[in-house]
Amino acid sequence: MTELSTTLADPATTKLPRLLAGLEGRRPVSLSEHHERLGHAPRLDSAGLLAEIERSGLRGRGGAGFPVARKMQTIVAGPTPQAVVANGSEGEPASRKDRLLMSRAPHLVLDGAVLAANVVGAEEAIVCVKRGAARAVAALLGAAQERADLAIDDVGLTVCEVSPQYVAGEETALVHQLNAGPPKPTFIPRRPFESGVAGRPTLLQNVETLAHLALIARFGAGWFRELGTDDDPGSILITLSGAVARPGVYEISAGMRLGRLLEAAGGSTGPLQAMLVGGYAGRWFAAEEAVDLPLGHQALGSLGGTLGPGVVTALPRGACAVGETAAIARYLARESSGQCGPCVHGLSAIADAMSEIACGHAAPGTHEWVTRWCEDVTGRGACHHPDGAARLVSSCLQLFAEDIDRHESGRPCIPPPALVDLLPTGADERAAAGNPA
Amino acid sequence: MSVQLRVNPIACEAHGMCAELLPELIELDDWGYPIVDGERVPPELLEHARRAADACPTLALLLAQRPN
Numbered sequence: 001m002t003e004l005s006t007t008l009a010d011p012a013t014t015k016l017p018r019l020l021a022g023l024e025g026r027r028p029v030s031l032s033e034h035h036e037r038l039g040h041a042p043r044l045d046s047a048g049l050l051a052e053i054e055r056s057g058l059r060g061r062g063g064a065g066f067p068v069a070r071k072m073q074t075i076v077a078g079p080t081p082q083a084v085v086a087n088g089s090e091g092e093p094a095s096r097k098d099r100l101l102m103s104r105a106p107h108l109v110l111d112g113a114v115l116a117a118n119v120v121g122a123e124e125a126i127v128c129v130k131r132g133a134a135r136a137v138a139a140l141l142g143a144a145q146e147r148a149d150l151a152i153d154d155v156g157l158t159v160c161e162v163s164p165q166y167v168a169g170e171e172t173a174l175v176h177q178l179n180a181g182p183p184k185p186t187f188i189p190r191r192p193f194e195s196g197v198a199g200r201p202t203l204l205q206n207v208e209t210l211a212h213l214a215l216i217a218r219f220g221a222g223w224f225r226e227l228g229t230d231d232d233p234g235s236i237l238i239t240l241s242g243a244v245a246r247p248g249v250y251e252i253s254a255g256m257r258l259g260r261l262l263e264a265a266g267g268s269t270g271p272l273q274a275m276l277v278g279g280y281a282g283r284w285f286a287a288e289e290a291v292d293l294p295l296g297h298q299a300l301g302s303l304g305g306t307l308g309p310g311v312v313t314a315l316p317r318g319a320c321a322v323g324e325t326a327a328i329a330r331y332l333a334r335e336s337s338g339q340c341g342p343c344v345h346g347l348s349a350i351a352d353a354m355s356e357i358a359c360g361h362a363a364p365g366t367h368e369w370v371t372r373w374c375e376d377v378t379g380r381g382a383c384h385h386p387d388g389a390a391r392l393v394s395s396c397l398q399l400f401a402e403d404i405d406r407h408e409s410g411r412p413c414i415p416p417p418a419l420v421d422l423l424p425t426g427a428d429e430r431a432a433a434g435n436p437a
Numbered sequence: 438m439s440v441q442l443r444v445n446p447i448a449c450e451a452h453g454m455c456a457e458l459l460p461e462l463i464e465l466d467d468w469g470y471p472i473v474d475g476e477r478v479p480p481e482l483l484e485h486a487r488r489a490a491d492a493c494p495t496l497a498l499l500l501a502q503r504p505n
Contacts, residue, residue, distance in 0.1 A: 187447045340446035345468035376466050382447050 062206030065297025089169030112210025232296025259291030281388025360412030
């Protein structure tokens with residue numbers, strides 16, 4: 001993916017960017033620059049800040065879009081002491097927005113982590129970044145040192161490198177690692193908000209969510225709601241990739257139509273066939289339908305889609321959607337943490353069948369097996385990894401039914417179209433590590 | 438109290454004892470893992486469900502008691 005960060009000023013409200021403001025230099029914003037532009041984070045009492053967050057309607061930006069205030073309330077009500085984990089593990093291969101924020105606006109993330117700790121009464125906040133994201137780690141460590149030198153926080157800050165695997169950023173898997181376990185989800189009778197890091201009730205929030213929190217504490221819920229919709233308030237970071245003129249991370253007003261984001265990114269590089277919305281655990285939409293999709297957790301969810309961590313990928317007309325889906329299905333099968341039978345065997349069977357279909361080696365009707373397996377694996381893992389893979393593959397079978405029939409009739413794409421740059425390659429990971437924007 | 442079936446998917450190793458002992462409520466997927474939809478165990482099957490849970494070699498079948 002081309003490394004680029006851009007902000008999109010919405011003509012209707014020239015109030016963007018928020019999170020990505022002041023990032024013109026390709027280096028982390030220093031503490032003095034941060035305070036010069038935004039001032040210090042105000043010291044609000046826990047209840048007051050929680051009430052402001054509730055009024056803001058802020059939703060988590062890690063994928064599920066869960067209301068932040070409601071998550072905090074479960075912790076506030078619990079026994080002490082508590083812990084806060086800022087999740088910057090960004091396991092979604094097509095996402096870049098968390099690394100961009102951490103490596104360029106580390107103080108926004110750390111402000112948010114400290115404020116979240118204040119709300120739930122935690123004395124420590126741990127920021128998790130995936131191994132290999134060297135710039136993000138360096139920026140966060142440098143920022144934490146600046147803050148420690150001036151002793152501006154009453155909360156201890158730790159930066160922790162975690163496994164880069166896809167499933168490793170799942171809440172229970174992240175807590176498992178911080179408790180010196182393997183990066184694998186755990187079977188839950190107890191969620192992290194009951195028993196997380198070192199057995200403490202633990203609040204986990206995505207780093208973008210915390211950056212929004214840092215601004216809500218300063219400017220208030222009313223200000224936050226000046227962008228977005230009633231159901232999806234505020235701004236949101238979207239990583240746009242694939243066949244677009246200017247791929248990169250965009251900050252938009254939540255609920256904005258995908259078509260407008262495409263325009264802002266200079267349009268597509270050619271006619272588009274489809275858009276993958278929501279990342280690898282997301283869903284394919286036909287291009288003509290996709291441009292009307294609203295980019296907000298609630299709005300998209302009500303249309304049967306998912307925004308995931310804010311990832312959108314454009315598939316050009318010449319590409320083979322079946323082959324792309326088979327490649328992602330293979331990736332997701334390999335990224336299973338290998339613990340739950342239905343995920344281990346089911347995703348592998350789905351990936352095998354999709355590869356056979358893509359190559360034209362599958363018997364007619366193979367996709368019916370895949371459809372059943374997708375239903376079978378859904379909801380049967382300790383985490384939602386199989387559900388996401390099934391969602392992606394099911395959407396491919398539905399949207400590209402004619403293509404599937406053609407492939408199953410022994411007429412695959414010949415020669416196979418080159419895969420779009422959807423899957424991370426070694427080179428891409430290196431580029432991301434050296435230049436996380 | 439109502440009783441629901443649950444499977445710990447990490448502990449389950451597809452021995453299949455549960456489906457043998459409780460075919461009324463449990464079927465196996467193509468790889469031998471039980472498909473349990475969290476349905477309530479009717480009173481007349483409660484004893485069979487307990488036997489199935491006890492017989493699971495990895496103790497992966499759970500009977501979750503819920504207030505009505």
